Amino acid sequence: MSSIKTKSSFGVAQVILFLSIAILVIVVAFPVLLILFNAFWVNDEFNFAGALEIIKEPQTFQALKNSLIIATGTTIGSTIVGTFFAWLVTRTDLPHKTFMKSMFLVPFMLPSFIGALAWKMLLSPNAGFINQFFIQHLGFTGPIFNIYSYIGISTVEVMYLFPFVFIQVCGALERMDPTLEESARISGAGLFTITRKITIPLVMPSILSGALLIMLYSMAHFGTVAVLGIENGIYNIPTLIYERIHQSGGSFDAIRTGTVLATVLVISAAIIIYAQRKILGSGHYQIIGGKSFRPMELKLRGLRMPLMIFCLAYIAFTIVLPTVVIFLVGSLKTYGLAFTFDNLSLDNYKFILFDYKVTRDAIFNSVTLGFTAAIITMFAGVMISYVIVKMKVRGKGILEFLGMLPFSVPGSVIALGVILAWSGQFGINLYNTVWIILVAYIARYMAFSLKANSAALEQVHDSLVEASRACGATMWQSLRDIVLPLVRPGMLAAFFLIFLPSLRELTVSIMLYAPTTRTIGVAIYTLNEDGETVISAALAGIALIIIILGQSVINHFTKKAGV
C-alpha cells in the first residue's frame, strides 16, 4: 500500500462511454433517424413537398386534427379535474383525505385501454349497459350518451390521465411555504383573493407542466382511441399509423404515411418537452422549496359533506364501476346475458389461464418480455446514467443529448422505427419474432430507467467513490463495491417501473405482433375486436390483478428503500 505502483489502467472510461452511446444509438437514435429519413427522402432526394402532400391528404389531415382535438379536450379536462382534487386533498378539511389521495392515484396504474373497454360495455350507443338501462326502464328513446365520440374519448382519457396534474399540483401545494399565504392574509386579503393572487400563480408552473405531460401523452395515445374511436371512424395519429401498416402489410405508401405522421408526433413531443423544461426552469418555481410544510387549510363548513360525497361518487363511478364491469363481464357465460348468479362463473378465468393457447401464450410472452426488457433496460440504464451523472469524459455531451431522446419519442414512433430498422434492410430481420418487441420495449422504457437510476446515482456523492479509489480500489472495484450496492434501490425501482407497464403494453406490441407473439395487451385488444368480449374481459381482469399485486410489491420496496 505505501509503495507506489507505476502501472496505469487505461481506457475504462472510454469503453463505458462508447458502450452507452452505442446502446442509445442502436436502440433509439437509429430507428428515429430512419423515420425522419424515410419521411423526407424519396428516390434518393430530399422531398419536403411530398411529406406536406401526405399531411394534406384528407384522412391524414383529419387524423392530425383528431389528435389535436382529443388531446386538447383531455388536457383541459384533466387539468381542471386534477387541480381541483389536488386542492381539495391538500388545502381543505375534506374528510378521509389520505384515503382519497391514494384513490385518486389508482388510475395511474390502470391501463387506459382496459378502462376504455369497460366504458364501451357501459356506454356504447346501442349495447351499453347504462344506455340500455335508460332505454328499457326509464323510457328513453335513444342512448343518453354516446361513448364513440370526441367527448366520450376525451372523458375516458381524462379519467386515466388526470393523476399527472394531480400529483404535480399536490406536490407543489404541499411544499409551498404557508407564510406566503399567511402574510397576504395579515395584509387583509380574503381567502378568495389569496387563492387567486398568491396560491394559483405559485402553483401555475406545476399545473402547466402536468398539463403538458398529458398533452404529450394524449397526442400519442393509442389504446383509448383504438377501442372507442375506430368504430365511429375517429382516428388519431397512432391509430392511423397502425391502421395503415396493419392493412397494407407494410407497403411503401403505408410506411411513408406512417413516417410522416410519426415525424409530426416527434416534433410536437420535442416542442412540448422543451416548453415543459422552460416552465420548470423559470425562476417562479423556486419559491416552492424542498421542505414539507403544514399548509393552511380551508374550512369547507357546509360544503364538507357534499364535497366528500362528490369525491366518493367520482371514485365509485370512474374507478370502481369500470373495474367491476370488467370482472363481471369476464365471469359471464356469454356476452349479452343478464348479471344473475346463474350466468356467472369462474370458468372463463380457468379457461384463459389453463386451456386457451392464445391467452396462455400471451401471458407467457408478456411476462418473459417484460422481465427481460426490465433486466436489460435496468442495467443499460444504470450504466448510461453513470456516465451522464458521474463521469468526466470527453464526448459526454453526445450522450446527454441521446439520453434525452427516449423521453420524447412516443411508443408508436418507436414501433415504426423498429420495423424500419430490423426488418432485414440492415442485415438483421427480427420482424414477426418476439425479439423485435423486446428491442422496442427497451427503447420505450429506457427513459424510466434513466430517470430512476440517475436519481439514485445523484444521491451517491462523488467522494464515496474517490474514497475507495484512494483506498486502492480500481474503478471497476469501486463500481462493484460502492456504487452498485448504493444504487440498488434505484435499480429495483427501475425494474418494476418497466416490468409492470410492459405487462399491459399495447401501443408498441400491437404494431409488432405476429400470431405467436401476442402480448396480454394485444390479446385483450384483438379478442375484443373479434367479438370474444367475455374472454377479453376475463383476460383484462387477470391483467388488473397482476398489475395491482405488482404495484403493492413496488410500494413495499420503495417505502423500505425510501426512494
Added chain:
Amino acid sequence: MDIIRVEGVAKSYGQHQVHKNLTLAIKKGECFTLLGPSGCGKTVLLRLLAGFESPDAGKIYIDDTLVSDVAHRLEIPPENRGLGIVFQDYAVWPHMTVFENVAYPLKIAKRPKEEMREQVMKMIDIVGMHGLDKRLPSELSGGQQQRVALARALVGNPSLMLLDEPLSNLDANLREEMRFEIKELQRKLDITVLYVTHDQEIGLAISDRVAVMNETGEIQQIGTPWEIFEQPVNPFVFHFMGIANSIEVRRENGAYLVGKGQQPVPWKSPEGDTAHWIAGFRPSDVQIARDGEGLRGIVRRANFLGAMMDYLIEIDGAHLRTSIETHRALSENLMFKAGDICTIRFLNLLWFEADKVKEAAQP
C-alpha cells in the same frame, strides 16, 4: 527529504485558471497546512495530488516517484498512489459497518483475514471507536464518522495523508478535540499530513508549517505558524490571519499622524516613503485607559455583552474596536460611557502600505 514535490503545475476548468505555475515542496514527517480562502484552489491542488484530477502542465512527485507528468503523458491513477485521504463530508460508505469501512483498503490489498482483523481492530481502537465496529454509519455521530474516515485512511499504513477540511462539518467543541487528535495521531504514527483548510485557527494549531494561498491560487507565504502570524509578509496574509482591526495613519513632514488629526504615533514607525499607511493590530494588543500615555480618543459606543465590554473608539476620525472583561473594567474603573474621553495604547503594530491593503481587500 521532500515527500511531495509539485513543479510548475497548472490547472484550469474551461476559462477559469485555478493554478498557473505552482511549485511547492512538503517535507517528510511534517504536518503541513495549506491555508486559503474558499475558492482559491487548495482543494484542487489536493485532488491533483490524489490523482482525481490531472494537471494541464507540470510534474508531481510523491515519495520521489513521478506520479503526474504532463509532458510525458504520465498519470498514475489514484488507487496506485498509496495515499490516505479524509474528505470534508467523511465519505464513509453507508452500506458498510465501521469494521467493513476500515477493512476495505486491506481487503482490496488482499491481506490475510487474521492480519486484517487484527490491524483493523487496532486502528479502530487508536481512533477511539472501541466497541463500535459493528455499527452502521447511520448510527454514528458526525465526529464518530470522521474517526472512521481517519481510521480507514490510516489502516493501510500510508506515508502521506491528505485531509480536505475534515473538521468543517463538526461543531466547535468537537472540532477543537479532533484537531488535537489528528496532531496526536500524526506524531504517533509518524506520517506526513497535508491539511487543507480555510480556518486559520486550525491551521495554526496543528501545523509544523503553513502555506497561505490567495484567491488566485498563488502561495503568498510559507513558514511556521508563528512566522505567519507575527510577520505576515503582505497585506493579504495580514487580512487573512484575522487582523481586521486597523487604523489609518498618514505621513506628514516626517511625522506619522493618526486619522485626520495631529496626534503622532508614539511607537515604532514604518520604513518607507509612502504617504498613507495602515497600522494593524490584534484586539488583544489594544490597551484602554482613562488617561496616561497614548493616543487620545473618544468612546463612541459602549456595549455590555455580559462577560465583556465592547467599545467603539474614535481617534481623530479613525475607528477601532476593543473589548475588555467586564469584571476588570469594573475593578479598574474602565467602564466607559459613549462620549467619554479615553487613552489607547498598542502593544504591537504591524505596518502596511494603505494602497496594497485596499487591493487585497478587493480581489
